Amino acid sequence: MSRVDPIASVSIHEAGHAVMMKVVGVRVESLRIDRDCIDSGEGTQGETQHGACEITREAHAKVIVAGVVAESIAFGGCPVRRLNKIGDGDEFDTIMEESGIPKRERAAERRRIIGIVDKRLRKHFDHVVAIAEEVGTYDTCDATTVNRIMRT
Numbered sequence: 001m002s003r004v005d006p007i008a009s010v011s012i013h014e015a016g017h018a019v020m021m022k023v024v025g026v027r028v029e030s031l032r033i034d035r036d037c038i039d040s041g042e043g044t045q046g047e048t049q050h051g052a053c054e055i056t057r058e059a060h061a062k063v064i065v066a067g068v069v070a071e072s073i074a075f076g077g078c079p080v081r082r083l084n085k086i087g088d089g090d091e092f093d094t095i096m097e098e099s100g101i102p103k104r105e106r107a108a109e110r111r112r113i114i115g116i117v118d119k120r121l122r123k124h125f126d127h128v129v130a131i132a133e134e135v136g137t138y139d140t141c142d143a144t145t146v147n148r149i150m151r152t
Helices: 006-023 035-040 057-075 079-085 087-098 103-123 125-138 143-151
Strands: 028-033 046-050 140-142
Touching (some): 006 057, 006 125, 028 143, 057 087, 057 103, 103 125, 125 140, 140 143
Antiparallel strands (some): 028 046, 028 140
């Protein structure tokens, strides 16, 4: 198995968040990647900003897992394992706890949310790739560009 380019991986991850934000009705402000953090493997390697809004816990959970789901679609692998290795997993667990979902039911809920996100991102994967190419080339992608891409 060949090694995945880290810039491509982080770009796809952030693009997955952005596309899912648009799908659930959240305004994307910008995406960015930090090449220094990617090269060192430390710090925040990428970030997707959204506008101020009210969002349901389920929609928030979908946005959180969208990064690892996008990576799994693009490069293979298990999204649950990916989620467990990064900060998005902790954020997802916090949402599950705040939602009052008992611990014994959280794994099933995680699989359910990942399944929904996988289906939606596959439908919009050309958008994920186009946004990832933009952020991977320029290290950033603004709301205007995301909106233009999502309209095509």
